[in-house]
Each structure stands twice: as structure tokens, then as C-alpha cells.
Amino acid sequence: MRFSQIFSSTIGKKLILGITGLMWATFVVIHLLENLLLLNPDPDPFNKWAHTLISLGPIIYFAELVLVLSLLFHIFYAVRVTWENNRARSVSYVKTAGKGGVSKRGLATSSMIYTGILLFIFIVLHLLHFKYGSYYEYEVGGVVIRDLYRTVHEYFSDPLNVTYYIVMMSLLGLHLSHGVWSAFQSLGLNGPRFTPLMTKIGTGIAVFVAIGFIGIPLFVLLTGGAA
Numbered sequence: 001m002r003f004s005q006i007f008s009s010t011i012g013k014k015l016i017l018g019i020t021g022l023m024w025a026t027f028v029v030i031h032l033l034e035n036l037l038l039l040n041p042d043p044d045p046f047n048k049w050a051h052t053l054i055s056l057g058p059i060i061y062f063a064e065l066v067l068v069l070s071l072l073f074h075i076f077y078a079v080r081v082t083w084e085n086n087r088a089r090s091v092s093y094v095k096t097a098g099k100g101g102v103s104k105r106g107l108a109t110s111s112m113i114y115t116g117i118l119l120f121i122f123i124v125l126h127l128l129h130f131k132y133g134s135y136y137e138y139e140v141g142g143v144v145i146r147d148l149y150r151t152v153h154e155y156f157s158d159p160l161n162v163t164y165y166i167v168m169m170s171l172l173g174l175h176l177s178h179g180v181w182s183a184f185q186s187l188g189l190n191g192p193r194f195t196p197l198m199t200k201i202g203t204g205i206a207v208f209v210a211i212g213f214i215g216i217p218l219f220v221l222l223t224g225g226a227a
């Protein structure tokens, strides 16, 4: 395949969709692991970790740029592939209507574009609430850093916000349960040997991420939030 064909062929588009999706899935798993520090009653480790990341300067800006670009590519190709699939399906439906030929697709598969749009809105609001949210100061060893722990704990003191996270993280799990498996397929990891394994890995990652990200706000709320 020539380089220019990557962006126009069906396989190329699915490959970009899969690779950018896997980049985000990797980020989400790492993000979950670092956010587990929020379960610690001591704000020190979480605040210090967040401060260490910010102090990386250009490295973190580069990582953020890669994340933003991969999200934009992911959305662009997701919309294109969905649109092309729908068009192809409506043509084949006209041809096969009456022969009982329309295949049933699972909820996760058919809802990818909708869960994707909702997750994009979630990410924008998430950044506004946390990254660009309330700013408190925290002193550690004579150095004043941001008290991001307090920002998050305050936000999750409200049962409405926690409910919103439970809903969105369930949708994230649904999106990942199909997305990770589908990305592996696009990378060629399919066939009788790989498909069952990739299905298990995709489901495992989806369940782990959803339970982890639901657990954090629930834990904060049930243990007293910012009190």
C-alpha cells in the first residue's frame, strides 16, 4: 500500500482509526492507574505526582499534542467510516430486502458513533472541570503547588456529578469493549487463533477501565468527598 492510499483506502482508514483508538485506550489505562492515588486519604502523593507531570514541561506538551491530534484523526475517520458503512449498508439492504439478509449487530458496535460523540463532549467538560478547574494552593516541603486533589474531591462531593461519571464511564466501557477488539482486527490480529483472545482482551480492558473510573468518584463520595 502506498503512503497516500493509507488515508483513502478502507483498510487504511480503519488502520488509522484503530491505531489512534489504541493510543487513547493506552492513555486511559495509564490515566486510571495514576488516578488511583486519589483513593489515598493523604493528598500528598497525588498532588506531588500531578506536579511532577506538569514540571516535565515540553515533554508533557508534546504528549498532549499527540493526544489531541490522535483524537482529531480518530473522530474524523470514525465519522467517515460510519458514513461509508451506512451508505453501503443501505444499498445492500435495498438489494437484499425481503431475503432476510440484514445482519444483527451488537449494541456496542451499533452505538460506537453515539458513545464516541458523548465521550468527546465528556473529555471537553472533563478538562474544564479538572485541568482548567478551581485552583487551590498546597504546600509541600516549603514549595507551593496546585491542590488538584481538593479540586477533584470537591467535584465528586456532589452526587449529581458522580452519577454523571457513572453513566459516562459505563459508555466508555461499552465503547472500549468493541473498539479495542475492532482495532486489533484492523491490525490483522484476527482469525481462529487471535479473534477469541482479542475479544477477551478487549472486554477485559473495557471492564477494568469502567469499574476503575466508576469506583474513584463513588469512593470519594461515600468516604465524605472534600470534607
Ligand code: HEM
Residues within 6 Å of the ligand: 028, 031, 035, 038, 050, 053, 054, 060, 064, 067, 119, 123, 126, 127, 130, 131, 132, 148, 152, 165, 172, 213, 214, 216, 217
Ligand atoms: C474518575 C475518572 C477520572 C478522574 C478522577 C480524572 C482526573 C483527571 C485530572 C485530575 C486531570 C487534570 C490533570 C492535570 O491538570 O494535571 C485530568 C486530565 C485529563 N483527563 Fe481525566 N480523569 C478521569 C477520567 C478520564 C477519562 C475517562 C478520560 C478520557 C476518556 C480522561 C481524559 C483526560 C485528559 C485527556 C486529561 C488532560 C491530560 C493532560 O492535559 O495532561 N480522564 N483527569
